[in-house]
Amino acid sequence: MVNTDKAVEVINQYIDIPGGLLECLHGIQSVFGFVPKETIDDIADGFNISRAEVHGVISYYHDFKTSPRGKKVVRICQAEACQSMGSRDLTRRVEEILGVKIDETRVDGAVSLETVYCFGNCALSPNVEIDGKLHARVTSDNFEKLVKGEEA
Amino acid sequence: MTYEHDIDYGTPAKKTDKAVTVEIDGRTITVPEGTSVMxxxxxGGVDIPSLCATDSIKEYGSCRLCLIEVDGVRGTPASCTTPVSEGMSVKTTSDRLTQLRRGIMELYISDHPDDDSPLHDMARLVGLEGNRYGKDGHNHLKTIIDDSNPYFSFDPAKCILCARCVRACEEVQGTFALTIDGRGFDSKIAAGTDQDFLSSDCxxxxxxxxxxxxxxxxxxxxxxxxxxxxxVITTCAYCGVGCGFKAEVKNDEVVSMMPWKEGQANQGHSCVKGRFAWDYAIHEDRILNPMIRENITDPWQKVGWDEAIDFAAKRLMDIQKEHGRKSIGGITSSRCxxxxxxVVQKLIRAGFKNNNVDTCARVCHSPTGYGLRETLGTSAGTQTFDSVMDTDVMMVIGANPPDAHPVFASQMKRRLREGAKLIVIDPRKTGLVKSPHVKADFHxxxxPGTNVAMINAIAHTVMTEGLMNQDxxxxxxxxxxxNDWLDFIIQPQNSPEVVSEYTGVNAEDIREAARLYATGGNAAIYYGLGVTEHSQGSTMVIxxxxxxxxxxxxxxxxxxxxxxxxxxxVQGSCDMGSFPHEFPGYRPVGNDEARGEFEEEWGVDLDPVPxxxxxxxxxxxxxxxxxxxxxxxxDVAQSDPNTHHVEAAMNALDxxxxxxxxxxxxxxxAHVFFPGTSFLEKNGTFTNAERRISRVRKVMEPVQGMDEWEITxxxxxxxxxxxxxxNASEIMDEIARLTPTFRNVSFDLLDExxxxxxxxxxxxxxxxPIMHIDGFVRGKGNFILTEYVPTTERSTRKFPLILTTGRILSQYNVGAQTRRTKNNVWHDKDVLDIHPHDAENRGIVDGDMVMIQSRMGETVLEARITENMQPGVVYTTFHMPESGxxxxxxxxxxxxTSCPEYKVTAVEVxxxxxxxxxxEEFDDFSESTRHIAE
Known part of the structure; x- marks a missing residue:
């Protein structure tokens, strides 16, 4: 069950700020880990916009999630520079290592693997982010260590 | 008809006095500053191909088809987003533009089904032949069609993401039910939160x-x-907005009802009823034969027109002979x-030789007629709908436009989104109080029943705080x-502080709302039956x-x-002399001069007594x-108050x-049934809430074989x-001869x-369009004292709740029409809205069947628990006959005016x-009195 009272508390912090919807969605996501469907009515009501408009914004930005993510979140850049430095092969390896397909969450909920287009660190491609921490020049070998290291 | 043309100018017209002259393809064209090149x-008569532009919504610049070349400007800007500037020279065709347009069209066509569609028409227009990309790449051709709405479908395969639908929902209708889901190649049009259309806010x-x-x-x-x-251009037969429609016809059958762009009441917009729910007119329940019967328990006998009319005429005359001239009468219809x-009121006055004629306006807006005539001099509203676009403060009292006058509500919302202020005075939290991008400054x-106290408190604030316009x-x-009124209104019993005791509204809120109304610029009052249907309905109008x-x-x-x-x-039926004391044009029957004119025209002596x-x-x-x-x-047996009494009256008639x-x-x-005609089978006129007389035109011949005026x-x-x-035109000519305010009206003028x-x-x-510009019609504006007298219908220990009634968007009044359409998917039964506290006190949960008892009777409905109600007040719609x-x-x-107090009934639930x-009885009786002999 989603605690909608908590959601309303978050929403109320942003409704008077111009362009506060994006901030609010980040706020909701930081509390719940994603933007639960159950909060959309309250967000729409708070900002006095329609449910469709809220949905339009959430669905536009890949970083807003509509379902719970894994405990660990791994994001691999798929943009041009990283691609040229082997990010596609790396992605396939990471899928095998983690046992989850790209843009999915493992059934046990332990890990999510996500696509990113550019971390702005192209000089040191390919880039992988693990739980918010960016790692440059990642290979399949050091990825395994990194994942474990993060776990340790 | 001169109104066949329907040009889409691509972007909305600009309102400014400054003109700009440009040259487009060698033609010199002058338009208001800010107008788009498109x-x-x-x-100027130069067409530019486009897809994402239409003149009901703002320019968007996404389809890139309307590219142009401008002298001295690099590149090929979109003509829809490029405003004209003085001396600009524009080319809309060139080899370069043609190549660009074909290239863009080719991309569209490469992801579009092959069956012919308007997109293919556009492809032909830009000269595209074939498609080099083929259709094997990534595409959207295998998407699922959304069939959920009963009237229209959405096939995403044909969609080009121009967002015209999204923008029309926002800018024209103001519902904001649609959006673009996702981004890039994955983006698609979505209703609500990617629901189907029916379950979204659509x-x-x-x-x-x-x-x-x-x-x-x-x-x-x-x-x-x-x-x-x-x-065929005609006028909608639902609410008082009076939208113009183009009936698109094939083989004498309506294909669709398209809102008419040049219809001045609706300006090309529509609601679900007028646009889609017109097919009651071709419903199998329509009675197509005249019918008669001796007793109401007998089965109906189908007869010819002559027999039915002779039967009715003979019995009317026999009754008059036996019971006197005044023993018969009739009711005219605000739907006709x-x-x-x-002709019905003429038949009664000149044929029945009495004034026993009234109309259903009695039970809705008769206080409007009375109140506005006594104060201003005319029994009608003062403005044209468009006037709202110049309003700075709207005060909406006892009206629920998004449900009851949806097309005008869209216009109000447009103005509110532009920044106009809003005060809503209503027991319920109606759709106008808060909806996407609209929020009342004061609700x-x-x-219910304290309107007069409220308006007095507002006026008291204005006068005691010096906010009036003394000049x-x-x-x-x-x-x-x-001066008399001033003495009265400044008395302490009219102060917000005292009045808040009866109204239940915080005194400071009343004062703030009054200040806003008086000082916020152009202030306009819009009101509905929540004002008139009270024991002090006329007082409130005053x-x-x-x-x-x-x-x-x-x-x-x-x-x-x-x-x-x-x-x-309803405006028209009142104008046409449907009241027992007034001839057409609101001229008293007791006035010798007016009566003389009618006697001369009609060739009979008329009764001077109402x-x-x-x-x-x-x-x-x-x-x-x-x-x-x-x-x-x-349908008085359903629409008029105190059904038991109405049924007793009906039963007592010979x-x-x-x-x-x-x-x-x-x-x-009934003993005689004359089948009527739907609006699709009529020639004539309707008069809407802004006194606008619009033509109703025959789309098909009367299916029962006779014009209704001819029956009469x-x-x-x-x-x-x-x-x-x-023909109907001759009737209007007679109306114009006899009615000073209609003197210049004719079908020819209306056609023009x-x-x-x-x-x-x-x-x-x-x-x-606007009344009382240089002075009031009655001469000097008349202030009348409005002492608040509480209704005798009050909550008591036995009946502690107040019931009020109203309408919903998808159904219309007694539902005779809308219940016979697919609109039932939105509303197939009336329910009782009740506040959670009142429900909890009574152990009622959402969806329970509840008995609603008043001192007059009892009926059973399903309960719906909602915080749109305030504690102590319950609400129902009245669309279904069995709801009672x-x-x-x-x-x-x-x-x-004897307008019933529908809006206040003390009840227990x-x-x-x-x-x-x-x-129970209704079900049995309904069956037994409707039998038609074969």
Whole structure:
């Protein structure tokens, strides 16, 4: 069950700020880990916009999630520079290592693997982010260590 | 008709005095500053191909088809987003532009189904042949069609993401139900939170369907029937907005009803009822034969027109012979045309030789007529709808436009989104109080029945805080009347602090709202039946007029006192002399000069004594003094208050003639049934809430074989009074001869102008959009004292809750029409709205069946728990006959006009598991009195 009272508390912090919807969605996501469907009515009501408009914004930005993510979140850049430095092969390896397909969450909920287009660190491609921490020049070998290291 | 053309200029017109001249493809074109090059070109007769532009919504610049070349400018800007500038020279065709357009079209076509669609028409227009990309790549061709809406479907495969639907839903309708889901290649049009259309916030107004350039959104019926052959411009037969429609017709059948862009009431917009729910007109329940019977328990006998008319005429004459001239009468219909109403009142006055004529306006807006005439001099609203676009503060009282006047509500919301302020005075949290991008600055949720106290408190604040417009008062109003009123209104019992005790509304909120109304610029009052249907309905109308005069808010654009009329022709039926004391044009029957004119035209002596009002007719029938009625298109057995009393009256009649499309509730008590015609089968006129007279035109011949006015005329002739017209136009000519405010009206003028607003005469040959500009029609504006007298219908220990009633978007009044359409998917039963506290106290949970008891009767509905209600107040709609909402309403009424107090009934509510006795009887009786012999 989603605690909608908590959601309303978050929403109320942003409704008077111009362009506060994006901030609010980040706020909701930081509390719940994603933007639960159950909060959309309250967000729409708070900002006095329609449910469709809220949905339009959430669905536009890949970083807003509509379902719970894994405990660990791994994001691999798929943009041009990283691609040229082997990010596609790396992605396939990471899928095998983690046992989850790209843009999915493992059934046990332990890990999510996500696509990113550019971390702005192209000089040191390919880039992988693990739980918010960016790692440059990642290979399949050091990825395994990194994942474990993060776990340790 | 001169109104066939329907050019889409691509972007909206700009309103400015400054003109700019440009050259487009060698033509010199002058347009207002800020106009887009696209619009300038199209106004000048140069077409530019486009997909994402349409002139009902703002420019968007996404389809890139409307590219142009501008002298001295690099590149190829989009003409829709490029405003004109002085001396600009534009080319709309060149080899480069052609190549670019073909290239863009080719991309669209590469991801579009092969079956012919408007997109292919555009491809042909830009000269695209074939598609080099093929269709094997990533595409959207295998998407699922959304069929959930009963009237239209959405096929995403045909969609080009131009967002015209999304923008029309936002800018035209103001619902914001659609969005673009996702981004890039994955983006798609979504309803709500990517739901189907039916379960989203979509109100099915049709704006998106109309806006779609590719038939991705398409009307199911039009798709089945194919291309129409002709267009007939006519007027919607639902609410008092009076939208213009183009009936698209094929083989004498309507393919679709398209909102008419040049219709001045709706400007190309529509709602679910007018746009889609017109097919009651071709419903199998329509009665197509005249029918008669001796007793109401006998089966109906189908007969020919002559037999039915002779039967009715003979019995009417026999009854008059036995019981006297005044023992018969009739009721005219606010659903019928002006011409049809006119002949019915003429039949009664000249043929029946009495004034026993009344109309259903009695039960809705009669206090409007009374209140506005006594104060301002005219029984009608002061403004044109468009005036709202110049309003700075809207005060909406006892009206729920998003449900009851949806097309005008869209216009109000447009203005509110531009920044106008809003005050809502209503017991309920209506759709206008808060909806996407619209929020009332003040919602004063008063107790039902305390309107007059509220308006007095507002006026008290204005006068005691010095917020009035004294110059306006001095110049335009009666000084003695003003001074008397001033003495009254500043008394402490009218102060917000005292009044808040009865209204339940915080005094400071009342004061703030009053200050906003008086000082916020152009302030306009819009009101509905929540004002009129009270024991002090007329007092409240007067109170609003007083307030508007005191603040100088009458007589120009953007202000006024505006009744939102309920029915398509309720203004017209009143204008046409449907009241027992007034001839057409509101001229008293007791006035010798007026009566003389009618006597001369009609060739008979007329009764100078007013006849019965509807409630008096019922009382007299029960008393045995009133024996026969001719009821045109009104279902009194469902719509009038205190059903038990109405049914007793109907039962007491020796003869009841009902003229209607369907065997309605009233027809259960009838001896003669004259089948009527739908608006699609009529020639005539309707007059809307802004006094606009619009043409209704025949799309097909009357399916029962006779014009309705002709039925009435034949009944008159069979009774020995010679009434004869060759067509509806001749009736309007007679109306114009006899009615000073209609003197210049004729079908020819209406065909030429599209519509006109009365007064339309020597002084205003093309009509009058805004009234009282140079002074009030009655001379000096008249302030009248409005003492608050609480209704006798109060909550008590036995009946602690107040029931109020209203309407919903998808259904219309007694539902005779909308219940026979697919609109039932939105509302198939009436429910009782109740606040969570009141429900909890009574152990009621959402969805329980509840018995609602008043001192008049009891009925059973399903309960819906909602915080839109305030504690102590419950609410229901009255669309379904079996709901029996009027079993519980009382016979209290407005002191001046007898308009029933529908809006206040003290009730108690409790859980139940059975229908009420009346509902049980209703089921049996309904069956037994509707039998037609084969």
């Amino acid at each position: 619009r300038a070109a199209r106004e 109100v099915s107004c049709g704006a998106c369907v109309q806006a779609c350039p590719t038939d991705s959104l398409f009307e199911k019926r039009a798709m089945e029937m194919g291309k129409p052959e002709k267009t 045309t002006n011409e049809e109403v006119f 004063l949720p008063l107790q 306006y008062i001095n110049e335009r109003c009666d000084t003695d009347a003003f 109170g609003m007029a007083n307030l508007a005069m005191a603040t100088g808010n009458i007589g120009r654009l953007g202000v006024g006192v505006n009744p939102l009329r309920g029915q398509n022709n 006849g019965y009002r509807i409630p008096n007719m019922f009382d007299a029938a029960v008393d045995g003094k009133y024996k026969a009625m001719y009821i045109q298109g009104e 003869l009841l003639i009902v003229q209607d499309l369907f065997l309605n509730e009233t027809a259960r008590f 005329c034949r009944l008159g002739r069979a009774m020995g009074y010679d009434m004869h017209y060759n 102008k599209g519509s006109v607003q009365w007064p339309c005469n020597e002084k205003a040959p093309e009509g009058t 909402a009027n079993i519980i309403t009382t016979d209290n009424s407005d002191w001046a 409790r859980q139940t598991n059975r229908k009420s006795d009346w509902q």
